[in-house]
Amino acid sequence: MLKFAINKQEFAKKISVAAQAVGSRTVDPILQCLLFKPENGAINIYSTDMQTFVVAKLPVSEFDGNDFFAVDAKLLEEIVKNIDEDEVIFEYNFGKLNIRSGKTSFNITTYSNPEKFPPLEFEKAGISFEIETSILSEMIDKVIFCASTESAMRALNGVYWEIKNKYLRLVASDGYRLALVEQMLNVEAEIDFIISLKSMKELQNMLSGTDEPVIKVTCDHKKMSVTAGDVTVITRVVEEVFPDYRRVLPKAFKTRISFNKDEFLEALKRNMIIAKRGNDKVKLEIGENVMVLTSQSPEYGEVREELNIEKEGEDLIINFNPRFLNEAVKNIDEEEIVFNFVDELSPMQVNSKDMEGYLYIVLPVRA
Amino acid sequence: MLKFAINKQEFAKKISVAAQAVGSRTVDPILQCLLFKPENGAINIYSTDMQTFVVAKLPVSEFDGNDFFAVDAKLLEEIVKNIDEDEVIFEYNFGKLNIRSGKTSFNITTYSNPEKFPPLEFEKAGISFEIETSILSEMIDKVIFCASTESAMRALNGVYWEIKNKYLRLVASDGYRLALVEQMLNVEAEIDFIISLKSMKELQNMLSGTDEPVIKVTCDHKKMSVTAGDVTVITRVVEEVFPDYRRVLPKAFKTRISFNKDEFLEALKRNMIIAKRGNDKVKLEIGENVMVLTSQSPEYGEVREELNIEKEGEDLIINFNPRFLNEAVKNIDEEEIVFNFVDELSPMQVNSKDMEGYLYIVLPVRA
Known part of the structure; x- marks a missing residue:
């Protein structure tokens, strides 16, 4: 026997963390379960896909009994999410789990050999x-x-x-x-x-x-x-x-440009409409205070965008996969973005002007 | 040649209505296009999948030229949605469509035989x-x-x-x-x-x-x-x-119950968690002032819900596909729902207490 009452919201939080480590349909069914086990005066939930192990202490003020049980994680997540009342009562007896709340009562079949749940290999070393x-x-x-x-x-x-x-x-x-x-x-x-x-x-x-x-x-x-x-x-x-x-970190740069993040992302987005229907390439033509972005599709046509930039160093024509530029720039939280180029074949480095400790390098593609 | 300027938002609305009638990938490519054609001093857009025909008048104040062209609907929808400025200029010349807005310029290849666009069969009769x-x-x-x-x-x-x-x-x-x-x-x-x-x-x-x-x-x-x-x-x-x-409309009823819409939908939702893992059935046990909803899954267990109801007529036990009850009740905008039963094998009729002109009939399933 194991019996406890628990607040629905608190429980749902713990379940959702634990459920992430649950294995998928194809593996051993016990890896689709959560194990509930009283230990050291508390109840812990365990889950694992044999790569990641999660252990979460349940926020129950008290509990009765010292049995342990394993129950399908997805089913339990869905039940708890859809319960109306705040308090949920769990009662486990001889393989049957009863989950009650208000006028709702679930009688759930649990996993028949909960003692086979993979043990947690964990020493506090390192x-x-x-x-x-x-x-x-x-x-x-x-x-x-x-x-x-x-x-x-x-x-x-x-x-x-x-x-x-x-x-x-x-x-x-x-x-x-x-x-x-x-x-x-x-x-x-x-x-x-x-x-x-x-x-x-x-x-x-x-x-x-x-x-x-x-x-x-x-x-x-x-x-x-x-x-x-x-x-x-x-x-x-x-x-x-x-x-x-x-x-792969570049050493010396010949061209350095800076520009507004949002303007660049907008121009790139429109280039991607054509690029994804064509050769997945955006061409950057870097000149004095202006960068022209173009993409082509043999079937659908082409697009051309102009962007104001500040430039130091040489003019340059260079091609990239637009998705790689988009993902890099999107992940920078500053308004002004800096691109540092070596030449049209070498990795380009992305920085934000004011941010330390972040570096993004992307290889150009051939014209 | 055909040239016109148009407000982006107004245009996007018309495009999205017309694009719905556009055919899917597998059919004739002209059915994936929108046709732009000047007629009676205005420009109309046409689209069709040969089942539905759409014609929408474009909100342009004036236009030049009397050419017509057909262009890929999905591409055009995506371009217009992603343009920054309010005004968009369209200029069609010898098979090439130029779409300009601010510093953006698209040169789009149009469909080579726009005169093959299916004609609209439409007489104002009937x-x-x-x-x-x-x-x-x-x-x-x-x-x-x-x-x-x-x-x-x-x-x-x-x-x-x-x-x-x-x-x-x-x-x-x-x-x-x-x-x-x-x-x-x-x-x-x-x-x-x-x-x-x-x-x-x-x-x-x-x-x-x-x-x-x-x-x-x-x-x-x-x-x-x-x-x-x-x-x-x-x-x-x-x-x-x-x-x-x-x-199929039932003539005489032996049992009539009424209950709160939201309480029923909540109870049904929890029944569906088990029903969808089992036999897709919910059993309604209708007694004096109470209805018990139960669903079972041989593998996962069972669920039981109690719901307060008002009843006229006989007690009844009857089974339904819970999805069919859910979709019916969800679509009624009243708080109080009425179920009218003949017997456990005959169609059940759903009404709301105060709504005229709507009727829903559902067949029970066998126990």
């Missing part, structure tokens, strides 16, 4: 540091779109974490572009590892869902655990070597 | 009547969800229009349920026809997009045309016979 939730959240937003979703190189299907010289650095690349963000940390030790894109997205959701202002990260060469209040997410690292990103 | 736009719009909303999307009977894949005894009546049914709505009209003549579901949706969009308070309908046994201000939509009727709906 390097630890604290960081503001909002800062880590922003850092992830600024690089995650560059991680590859399909590269054959597993190292690129994730985000590289590097703790070195008292800095935390996150780097992501799909081989055509690279984003890097860094933040000072009060940590002496040094370590680096790769976290898969799926796990990064789970972490992103966890950070945006928590009210905790500061989170704690603990990591070693096998796993990273992130704790925000009552919720801990433990992720296996990807056992691959990330390419040396320092090699 | 029965004509005027009706308030909002009234017809509501009538359609109240029946369209009952039309079948997949019945082998083509007559059921649409909405039946009947003008008789000074009433306009719309009826839709998928064989399991039927919705009927009627409205008094000042028309002596009698006619009936079927309009396909796709054409009904185009009409629905046209009505929700227009600012005209009153629309004009003209129909004969071959087509129906609806005119709202500058826009006319002409639809071929489906040449089938609609089943005699009067035969």
Whole structure:
């Protein structure tokens, strides 16, 4: 037997964090479940897809019994979301879970062998540091779109974490572009590892869902655990070597332009209407105080946009995948954007004028 | 040559109405185009999928030239939506269309044989009547969800229009349920026809997009045309016979219950969580002042809801597809809903207490 009453809203929050680590339809059905288990005077929920483990302490003031049970995560999420009243009563007995609230009563079949739920492999070893939730959240937003979703190189299907010289650095690349963000940390030790894109997205959701202002990260060469209040997410690292990103950072620039972010994004958006029906290319013609953006489609026609810029250095004609420019510029929160070019074949570097600690590199495409 | 300037917002409205009648990818490419043609001192846009024809007068104050051209509708819609400035200039010359606005310039390839655009078959013959736009719009909303999307009977894949005894009546049914709505009209003549579901949706969009308070309908046994201000939509009727709906209307009731709409929808929503994982059935147990709703899933369990009701007549146990109850009750704008039952095997009739002119019939399912 296990019985507890819980506030619907509080419960829904915990469930939604835990449900993210739940496996998909095709795998072992126990990985589609949440495990409820009393431990140390509280009830914890566990979930895992064998790559990420989540443990969340339930906000129940008291509970009866010491049984544990596993129940389908999606079903439970849907039930809790659709309940009317604030208080929900859970009562588990001999494989049957009764969920009651007001005039509603669900009798749910639970997983028959809850003792087979994968155990949490977790020792509190490795390097630890604290960081503001909002800062880590922003850092992830600024690089995650560059991680590859399909590269054959597993190292690129994730985000590289590097703790070195008292800095935390996150780097992501799909081989055509690279984003890097860094933040000072009060940590002496040094370590680096790769976290898969799926796990990064789970972490992103966890950070945006928590009210905790500061989170704690603990990591070693096998796993990273992130704790925000009552919720801990433990992720296996990807056992691959990330390419040396320092090699692709450009050294000297010949052309530097700056322009208004929104005007550029608008012009680019219209170019993309034609580019996506053609060769997925935008041509930038950089002259004195003006940049002309053009895209072509053999079937539909062409588009031409003029944009006011400030320029230092040489004139230049260079082609890019417009999506790569769009995603980079969109992720910068400043009004003025700076592009730094070497030549029409070398990586271009995007900065905002006033922002430190962020770097975006994108390779041009051939004309 | 054809040249005109147009306000972006006004143009976007007309385009979006016309673009609905545009054919899909697989058919003749000219059916994916809009035709622009000067006629009687104005420029009209035409579109068609050979089932529906749309003609919309463009809000241009003046224009030059008397050429006509056809251009891809989706491309044009996307361009106009993404233009910054209010004024857009169109200039057509020898197959090339230039669209300019501010610092933006599109050179678009047009369809090479615009004279092949299907001609509009339209004589102003048949029965004509005027009706308030909002009234017809509501009538359609109240029946369209009952039309079948997949019945082998083509007559059921649409909405039946009947003008008789000074009433306009719309009826839709998928064989399991039927919705009927009627409205008094000042028309002596009698006619009936079927309009396909796709054409009904185009009409629905046209009505929700227009600012005209009153629309004009003209129909004969071959087509129906609806005119709202500058826009006319002409639809071929489906040449089938609609089943005699009067035969399924129940005559005498043994049980009648009334209850609160929102409470019922909430209880039903929770039943559907289990029903959709099981046999897609909700059981209603109607007793004195209370109705119990239960659904079962062999794999996941069961749910039980109690609802306060007022009852006249006999107790009853009856099963329904919960989606059919949900869609019916959702479409009634009153707080109090009335269900009228004959017995557990006969069609049930849904009314709202205070609303005239609407009727919904649904068949029960076996226990």
